[in-house]
Amino acid sequence: MMVDVIDLDWAGGEISATRPIYAGKLLAKLTCSTSPQIITLRTRAFDKPEPDPSRSGSVTALDVGLNGAEVATSIASHQEKGSGVSLSDANVIVSGGRGVALNPALEPPADLDEEAAEIWKAEQGFALVQGLADVLGAAVGASRAAVDAKYIEYDHQVGQTGKVVSPDLYIACGVSGAIQHLAGMRSSKVIVAINKDSDAPIFNFARFGLVGDMHAILPPLTEALKEYLAG
Known part of the structure; x- marks a missing residue:
């Protein structure tokens, strides 16, 4: 799994990813040798792509079968926040x-x-x-x-x-x-x-x-x- 990625490269049929390390002072180039390959992207690091109607996918629903005794955490209280702009989505x-x-x-x-x-x-x-x-x-x-x-x-x-x-x-x-x-x-x-x-x-x-x-x-x-x- 590669996280906080700011650049991707498919050269040679292999996916490599670039991410900042050491508080952004250096950039690390990563490759993943196993499957499945999971990559998370830094917010707004990439331009929004144009829709491609020729591509399609499928959604598979899985029943994880968890019960209350198997859940490690629980919500003790819930407080509604205001409707302000989200930091992660803000321009x-x-x-x-x-x-x-x-x-x-x-x-x-x-x-x-x-x-x-x-x-x-x-x-x-x-x-x-x-x-x-x-x-x-x-x-x-x-x-x-x-x-x-x-x-x-x-x-x-x-x-x-x-x-x-x-x-x-x-x-x-x-x-x-x-x-x-x-x-x-x-x-x-x-x-x-x-x-x-x-x-x-x-x-x-x-x-x-x-x-x-x-x-x-x-x-x-x-x-x-x-x-x-x-x-």
């Missing part, structure tokens, strides 16, 4: 990092302790990220640092230990660009970085960079895009 992603909580102009409620006050500030920062995402019809992503700090749920995490994405446009707001985060989004077609630290590693991978406070940049950017897209 555009707007992500937030630790910088979402670094707005010096915000004063959290006085009754919050230090951790709760930081999370409160982060929620205001992610509201700006969500606002831009709403205008662009985008999904909201996050760095592992933001998730670990309890700023946002794990479902939004992009990176080596989260979702690996390849959107047409990836906007990183307050994301420094740790190697594990880059491994999950560096194959995006266009990367835009917004960070007040001009030395942040994310700028090395961005086609466009804005050096400045995301809290000052996002509101007018969101409004300008809203007016532009409205025609």
